[in-house]
Amino acid sequence: MRAHQLVEPFPFVGMDDDGREAARRMADEHRPGLIVLDEAGRPHAVLPGSQVLHFLIPGYVHEDPALARALPESASDEMVAKLARIPVRELLARHSERTELPVVDGDATTLEIAALMARSHSPLVAVVSDGACVGAITVSRLLRHLLGTQEVQA
Amino acid sequence: MRAHQLVEPFPFVGMDDDGREAARRMADEHRPGLIVLDEAGRPHAVLPGSQVLHFLIPGYVHEDPALARALPESASDEMVAKLARIPVRELLARHSERTELPVVDGDATTLEIAALMARSHSPLVAVVSDGACVGAITVSRLLRHLLGTQEVQA
Numbered sequence: 001m002r003a004h005q006l007v008e009p010f011p012f013v014g015m016d017d018d019g020r021e022a023a024r025r026m027a028d029e030h031r032p033g034l035i036v037l038d039e040a041g042r043p044h045a046v047l048p049g050s051q052v053l054h055f056l057i058p059g060y061v062h063e064d065p066a067l068a069r070a071l072p073e074s075a076s077d078e079m080v081a082k083l084a085r086i087p088v089r090e091l092l093a094r095h096s097e098r099t100e101l102p103v104v105d106g107d108a109t110t111l112e113i114a115a116l117m118a119r120s121h122s123p124l125v126a127v128v129s130d131g132a133c134v135g136a137i138t139v140s141r142l143l144r145h146l147l148g149t150q151e152v153q154a
Numbered sequence: 155m156r157a158h159q160l161v162e163p164f165p166f167v168g169m170d171d172d173g174r175e176a177a178r179r180m181a182d183e184h185r186p187g188l189i190v191l192d193e194a195g196r197p198h199a200v201l202p203g204s205q206v207l208h209f210l211i212p213g214y215v216h217e218d219p220a221l222a223r224a225l226p227e228s229a230s231d232e233m234v235a236k237l238a239r240i241p242v243r244e245l246l247a248r249h250s251e252r253t254e255l256p257v258v259d260g261d262a263t264t265l266e267i268a269a270l271m272a273r274s275h276s277p278l279v280a281v282v283s284d285g286a287c288v289g290a291i292t293v294s295r296l297l298r299h300l301l302g303t304q305e306v307q308a
Contacts, residue, residue, distance in 0.1 A: 001227060020301075027297035032186070032277035049293030054272035056300075061269050068269040073155060076265060076300050111230060115215050115222040118208035123186035139203030143181035146210075146230050147174070 001145060003113060003137060004106035007127040010136035012037050013088050015044065020083035022091070023052050035101060035126055035136060036088055043126035043133045045092055046101045055091050056080065101126055106134070110145060113137055155299060157267060157291060158260035161281040164290035166191050167242050169198065174237035176245070177206050189255060189280055189290060190242055197280035197287045199246055200255045209245050210234065255280055260288070264299060267291055 012035035013022045022034055026049050033048040054062075056079040061068050102120040104113055106129040113125055117139055124136045166189035167176045176188055180203050187202040208216075210233040215222050256274040258267055260283040267279055271293055278290045 023297050024301055026294050027301050030292075030294045032293050048275065049277060049297060050271045050275050052297070053268045053293065054275075057265075057269050057272050061265070062273070065266075065269050065273065068266040069263055071263075071265045073264065076268075080300050109223055109225075110227065111211075111215070111225045112219075112222040114207045114230075115211050115219050117204045118211050119216070119219065121202065121204050121208075123203060138184075139186050139207065140180050140184045143177050143203060143206070146234050147178055147181050 001110050002106065003104050003108040003125075003127045004129065004134075006110070006113070006137045006141060006145060007106070007135040008137065008141060010035055010124065010126075010138075012043075012133060013047070015039065015089040015092075016087045018084060019052070019055070019086040019088055019091050020080070022047060022088050023049075023080075023083055026052070032123075035133065036092060037133055041132045043101050043103050043128065046122075046124075047088060047091060051091060052083070055086070056082065103128055104137075105129070110142065113142060114146070117142065155264050156260065157258050157262040157279075157281045158283065158288075160264070160267070160291045160295060160299060161260070161289040162291065162295060164189055164278065164280075164292075166197075166287060167201070169193065169243040169246075170241045172238060173206070173209070173240040173242055173245050174234070176201060176242050177203075177234075177237055180206070186277075189287065190246060191287055195286045197255050197257050197282065200276075200278075201242060201245060205245060206237070209240070210236065257282055258291075259283070264296065267296060268300070271296065 011025050033046045036045045038044040102116045102125045104125050124138045187200045190199045192198040256270045256279045258279050278292045
Protein backbone atom coordinates (compact mmCIF):
# COMPACT_ATOMS: atom_id res chain seq x y z
CA MET A 1 0.00 0.00 0.00
CA ARG A 2 1.35 3.40 -0.99
CA ALA A 3 0.49 6.96 0.01
CA HIS A 4 -1.43 7.63 -3.21
CA GLN A 5 -3.77 4.75 -2.32
CA LEU A 6 -4.36 5.98 1.25
CA VAL A 7 -4.66 9.71 0.59
CA GLU A 8 -7.95 11.44 1.34
CA PRO A 9 -9.22 14.95 0.68
CA PHE A 10 -8.20 17.44 3.37
CA PRO A 11 -9.21 21.10 3.56
CA PHE A 12 -6.47 23.55 2.66
CA VAL A 13 -6.16 27.31 2.37
CA GLY A 14 -3.74 29.71 0.71
CA MET A 15 -1.40 32.07 2.56
CA ASP A 16 -3.46 35.08 1.49
CA ASP A 17 -6.87 33.60 2.20
CA ASP A 18 -9.10 35.27 4.75
CA GLY A 19 -8.49 34.18 8.34
CA ARG A 20 -12.15 34.14 9.19
CA GLU A 21 -12.93 31.93 6.21
CA ALA A 22 -10.20 29.54 7.39
CA ALA A 23 -11.74 29.41 10.88
CA ARG A 24 -15.17 28.84 9.34
CA ARG A 25 -13.87 25.85 7.36
CA MET A 26 -12.36 24.26 10.48
CA ALA A 27 -15.68 24.78 12.24
CA ASP A 28 -17.90 23.50 9.43
CA GLU A 29 -15.70 20.56 8.45
CA HIS A 30 -15.02 19.51 12.07
CA ARG A 31 -11.26 19.74 11.60
CA PRO A 32 -8.71 20.62 14.28
CA GLY A 33 -6.67 22.48 11.67
CA LEU A 34 -6.09 23.16 7.98
CA ILE A 35 -3.22 22.64 5.59
CA VAL A 36 -1.74 25.92 4.34
CA LEU A 37 -0.33 25.87 0.81
CA ASP A 38 2.33 28.21 -0.54
CA GLU A 39 1.95 30.17 -3.77
CA ALA A 40 3.07 27.14 -5.81
CA GLY A 41 0.43 24.87 -4.27
CA ARG A 42 2.95 23.01 -2.12
CA PRO A 43 2.16 22.24 1.55
CA HIS A 44 3.69 24.96 3.69
CA ALA A 45 2.39 24.41 7.24
CA VAL A 46 -0.53 23.38 9.38
CA LEU A 47 -2.75 26.10 10.79
CA PRO A 48 -4.05 24.57 14.04
CA GLY A 49 -7.36 25.77 15.43
CA SER A 50 -5.65 26.52 18.74
CA GLN A 51 -3.48 29.02 16.87
CA VAL A 52 -6.56 30.83 15.57
CA LEU A 53 -7.78 31.05 19.16
CA HIS A 54 -4.36 32.31 20.23
CA PHE A 55 -4.76 35.17 17.78
CA LEU A 56 -8.29 35.94 18.97
CA ILE A 57 -7.54 36.07 22.69
CA PRO A 58 -6.68 39.59 23.92
CA GLY A 59 -3.11 40.09 25.12
CA TYR A 60 -4.15 40.85 28.69
CA VAL A 61 -5.88 37.45 28.91
CA HIS A 62 -2.70 35.73 27.71
CA GLU A 63 -0.89 37.50 30.54
CA ASP A 64 -3.52 36.76 33.17
CA PRO A 65 -5.80 33.86 32.16
CA ALA A 66 -8.08 34.50 35.15
CA LEU A 67 -9.31 37.63 33.31
CA ALA A 68 -11.05 35.40 30.72
CA ARG A 69 -13.77 34.66 33.25
CA ALA A 70 -14.56 38.34 33.68
CA LEU A 71 -15.16 38.92 29.94
CA PRO A 72 -18.79 38.93 28.80
CA GLU A 73 -19.84 36.50 26.07
CA SER A 74 -20.25 39.46 23.71
CA ALA A 75 -16.49 40.08 23.83
CA SER A 76 -16.04 37.08 21.54
CA ASP A 77 -17.84 38.90 18.70
CA GLU A 78 -15.19 41.61 18.65
CA MET A 79 -12.48 39.00 18.84
CA VAL A 80 -13.86 37.06 15.88
CA ALA A 81 -14.40 40.23 13.85
CA LYS A 82 -10.62 40.80 13.95
CA LEU A 83 -10.15 37.65 11.88
CA ALA A 84 -11.89 39.03 8.79
CA ARG A 85 -9.11 41.54 8.19
CA ILE A 86 -6.28 39.05 8.64
CA PRO A 87 -4.78 36.77 5.99
CA VAL A 88 -3.81 33.23 6.96
CA ARG A 89 -0.15 34.25 6.51
CA GLU A 90 -0.45 36.60 9.50
CA LEU A 91 -1.98 33.93 11.70
CA LEU A 92 1.01 31.71 10.97
CA ALA A 93 3.60 34.45 11.36
CA ARG A 94 2.34 35.50 14.77
CA HIS A 95 2.74 32.03 16.15
CA SER A 96 6.03 31.46 17.94
CA GLU A 97 5.95 27.68 17.57
CA ARG A 98 5.31 27.06 13.89
CA THR A 99 3.67 23.68 13.40
CA GLU A 100 5.65 21.70 10.87
CA LEU A 101 3.65 19.71 8.36
CA PRO A 102 5.29 16.43 7.37
CA VAL A 103 5.06 15.72 3.65
CA VAL A 104 5.35 12.45 1.71
CA ASP A 105 5.47 11.57 -1.94
CA GLY A 106 2.66 9.55 -3.48
CA ASP A 107 4.80 6.40 -3.58
CA ALA A 108 5.78 6.42 0.13
CA THR A 109 5.08 3.10 1.86
CA THR A 110 2.79 2.74 4.89
CA LEU A 111 5.81 2.15 7.13
CA GLU A 112 7.54 5.26 5.84
CA ILE A 113 4.38 7.25 6.55
CA ALA A 114 4.04 5.71 10.03
CA ALA A 115 7.69 6.44 10.87
CA LEU A 116 7.35 10.04 9.73
CA MET A 117 4.14 10.63 11.72
CA ALA A 118 5.73 9.09 14.80
CA ARG A 119 8.89 11.17 14.44
CA SER A 120 7.06 14.44 13.88
CA HIS A 121 4.31 13.76 16.48
CA SER A 122 1.84 14.73 13.77
CA PRO A 123 -1.76 13.52 13.38
CA LEU A 124 -1.43 13.81 9.59
CA VAL A 125 0.96 13.94 6.65
CA ALA A 126 0.34 15.87 3.45
CA VAL A 127 0.72 13.91 0.21
CA VAL A 128 2.38 15.58 -2.75
CA SER A 129 2.23 14.47 -6.35
CA ASP A 130 4.06 16.31 -9.14
CA GLY A 131 4.84 19.07 -6.65
CA ALA A 132 1.19 19.77 -5.74
CA CYS A 133 -0.69 18.81 -2.58
CA VAL A 134 -3.26 16.14 -3.40
CA GLY A 135 -4.63 15.60 0.12
CA ALA A 136 -3.51 14.08 3.40
CA ILE A 137 -3.34 10.86 5.35
CA THR A 138 -4.56 11.07 8.93
CA VAL A 139 -3.29 8.85 11.72
CA SER A 140 -6.72 7.23 12.07
CA ARG A 141 -6.73 6.38 8.35
CA LEU A 142 -3.28 4.82 8.66
CA LEU A 143 -4.30 2.85 11.78
CA ARG A 144 -7.38 1.54 9.96
CA HIS A 145 -5.07 0.23 7.27
CA LEU A 146 -2.50 -1.26 9.67
CA LEU A 147 -5.06 -2.89 11.98
CA GLY A 148 -7.25 -4.03 9.12
CA THR A 149 -4.38 -5.81 7.42
CA GLN A 150 -3.67 -7.74 10.58
CA GLU A 151 -7.27 -8.80 11.10
CA VAL A 152 -7.46 -10.29 7.65
CA GLN A 153 -4.43 -12.42 8.37
CA ALA A 154 -5.41 -13.37 11.96
CA MET B 155 -22.46 29.58 27.07
CA ARG B 156 -20.68 27.26 29.49
CA ALA B 157 -18.58 24.12 29.05
CA HIS B 158 -21.42 21.82 30.12
CA GLN B 159 -23.50 23.19 27.21
CA LEU B 160 -20.71 22.70 24.64
CA VAL B 161 -19.38 19.34 25.78
CA GLU B 162 -19.65 16.38 23.42
CA PRO B 163 -18.92 12.68 23.85
CA PHE B 164 -15.26 11.81 23.25
CA PRO B 165 -13.74 8.32 23.29
CA PHE B 166 -11.68 7.53 26.36
CA VAL B 167 -9.76 4.54 27.65
CA GLY B 168 -8.40 3.44 31.02
CA MET B 169 -4.71 3.16 31.90
CA ASP B 170 -4.91 -0.64 31.94
CA ASP B 171 -6.95 -1.05 28.78
CA ASP B 172 -5.47 -2.96 25.88
CA GLY B 173 -3.27 -0.89 23.56
CA ARG B 174 -4.60 -2.56 20.45
CA GLU B 175 -8.18 -1.87 21.48
CA ALA B 176 -7.23 1.79 21.97
CA ALA B 177 -5.70 1.92 18.48
CA ARG B 178 -8.79 0.23 17.05
CA ARG B 179 -11.03 2.90 18.60
CA MET B 180 -8.96 5.72 17.11
CA ALA B 181 -9.19 3.99 13.75
CA ASP B 182 -12.91 3.21 13.84
CA GLU B 183 -13.99 6.54 15.35
CA HIS B 184 -11.72 8.60 13.07
CA ARG B 185 -10.00 10.26 16.01
CA PRO B 186 -6.40 11.49 16.11
CA GLY B 187 -6.18 10.43 19.76
CA LEU B 188 -8.05 9.30 22.85
CA ILE B 189 -8.49 10.65 26.35
CA VAL B 190 -6.87 8.45 29.00
CA LEU B 191 -8.60 8.38 32.39
CA ASP B 192 -6.94 7.53 35.68
CA GLU B 193 -8.33 4.95 38.12
CA ALA B 194 -10.72 7.54 39.60
CA GLY B 195 -12.21 8.41 36.18
CA ARG B 196 -10.41 11.76 35.98
CA PRO B 197 -8.71 12.84 32.73
CA HIS B 198 -5.04 11.91 32.93
CA ALA B 199 -3.58 12.52 29.46
CA VAL B 200 -4.15 12.34 25.75
CA LEU B 201 -2.89 9.30 23.90
CA PRO B 202 -2.14 10.64 20.40
CA GLY B 203 -2.22 8.25 17.46
CA SER B 204 1.29 9.32 16.52
CA GLN B 205 2.42 7.95 19.88
CA VAL B 206 0.90 4.56 19.11
CA LEU B 207 2.85 4.60 15.84
CA HIS B 208 5.98 5.60 17.74
CA PHE B 209 5.60 2.46 19.83
CA LEU B 210 5.01 0.27 16.78
CA ILE B 211 8.01 1.42 14.77
CA PRO B 212 11.12 -0.73 15.35
CA GLY B 213 14.01 0.99 17.07
CA TYR B 214 16.33 0.68 14.08
CA VAL B 215 13.84 2.61 11.94
CA HIS B 216 13.74 5.40 14.53
CA GLU B 217 17.53 5.55 14.24
CA ASP B 218 17.60 5.40 10.45
CA PRO B 219 14.23 6.36 8.90
CA ALA B 220 15.45 5.33 5.44
CA LEU B 221 15.17 1.71 6.60
CA ALA B 222 11.36 2.03 6.67
CA ARG B 223 11.31 1.80 2.90
CA ALA B 224 13.13 -1.52 2.94
CA LEU B 225 10.57 -3.19 5.23
CA PRO B 226 7.94 -5.37 3.54
CA GLU B 227 4.26 -4.56 4.12
CA SER B 228 3.99 -7.76 6.17
CA ALA B 229 6.30 -6.26 8.82
CA SER B 230 3.41 -4.10 9.99
CA ASP B 231 1.49 -7.20 11.14
CA GLU B 232 4.23 -8.06 13.62
CA MET B 233 4.37 -4.45 14.73
CA VAL B 234 0.62 -4.27 15.37
CA ALA B 235 0.61 -7.65 17.16
CA LYS B 236 2.92 -6.13 19.81
CA LEU B 237 0.09 -3.78 20.80
CA ALA B 238 -2.19 -6.55 22.07
CA ARG B 239 0.13 -7.29 24.98
CA ILE B 240 0.60 -3.67 26.01
CA PRO B 241 -1.64 -1.65 28.34
CA VAL B 242 -2.33 1.99 27.50
CA ARG B 243 -0.23 2.96 30.54
CA GLU B 244 2.88 1.58 28.82
CA LEU B 245 2.21 3.49 25.63
CA LEU B 246 2.09 6.70 27.65
CA ALA B 247 5.11 5.89 29.78
CA ARG B 248 7.33 5.16 26.81
CA HIS B 249 6.68 8.56 25.29
CA SER B 250 9.27 11.15 26.18
CA GLU B 251 7.02 14.12 25.53
CA ARG B 252 3.85 13.43 27.50
CA THR B 253 0.92 15.20 25.91
CA GLU B 254 -0.84 17.28 28.55
CA LEU B 255 -4.61 17.30 28.45
CA PRO B 256 -6.16 20.61 29.48
CA VAL B 257 -9.20 20.20 31.72
CA VAL B 258 -12.07 22.57 32.49
CA ASP B 259 -14.96 22.50 34.88
CA GLY B 260 -18.50 22.33 33.56
CA ASP B 261 -19.13 25.98 34.33
CA ALA B 262 -16.08 27.36 32.46
CA THR B 263 -16.99 30.13 29.99
CA THR B 264 -16.27 29.95 26.25
CA LEU B 265 -13.50 32.52 26.63
CA GLU B 266 -11.87 30.57 29.44
CA ILE B 267 -11.96 27.46 27.26
CA ALA B 268 -10.56 29.37 24.27
CA ALA B 269 -7.75 30.87 26.34
CA LEU B 270 -6.82 27.48 27.75
CA MET B 271 -6.80 25.80 24.31
CA ALA B 272 -4.69 28.62 22.91
CA ARG B 273 -2.24 28.46 25.79
CA SER B 274 -1.85 24.70 25.71
CA HIS B 275 -1.83 24.43 21.88
CA SER B 276 -4.44 21.71 22.29
CA PRO B 277 -7.18 20.73 19.82
CA LEU B 278 -9.44 19.77 22.73
CA VAL B 279 -10.16 20.22 26.43
CA ALA B 280 -11.65 17.56 28.67
CA VAL B 281 -14.70 18.60 30.71
CA VAL B 282 -15.00 17.39 34.29
CA SER B 283 -18.13 17.40 36.40
CA ASP B 284 -18.14 16.18 40.03
CA GLY B 285 -14.60 14.90 39.47
CA ALA B 286 -15.48 12.65 36.52
CA CYS B 287 -14.77 13.20 32.83
CA VAL B 288 -18.06 13.85 31.01
CA GLY B 289 -16.62 14.42 27.51
CA ALA B 290 -14.60 17.00 25.64
CA ILE B 291 -14.86 20.21 23.67
CA THR B 292 -12.92 20.24 20.40
CA VAL B 293 -11.53 23.38 18.82
CA SER B 294 -13.89 23.01 15.84
CA ARG B 295 -16.87 22.83 18.21
CA LEU B 296 -15.71 25.97 19.98
CA LEU B 297 -15.12 27.79 16.68
CA ARG B 298 -18.63 26.83 15.51
CA HIS B 299 -19.97 28.48 18.63
CA LEU B 300 -17.79 31.60 18.37
CA LEU B 301 -18.38 32.15 14.65
CA GLY B 302 -22.05 31.26 14.84
CA THR B 303 -22.69 33.81 17.56
CA GLN B 304 -21.16 36.50 15.44
CA GLU B 305 -23.19 35.65 12.36
CA VAL B 306 -26.45 35.93 14.25
CA GLN B 307 -25.53 39.43 15.35
CA ALA B 308 -24.08 40.56 11.98
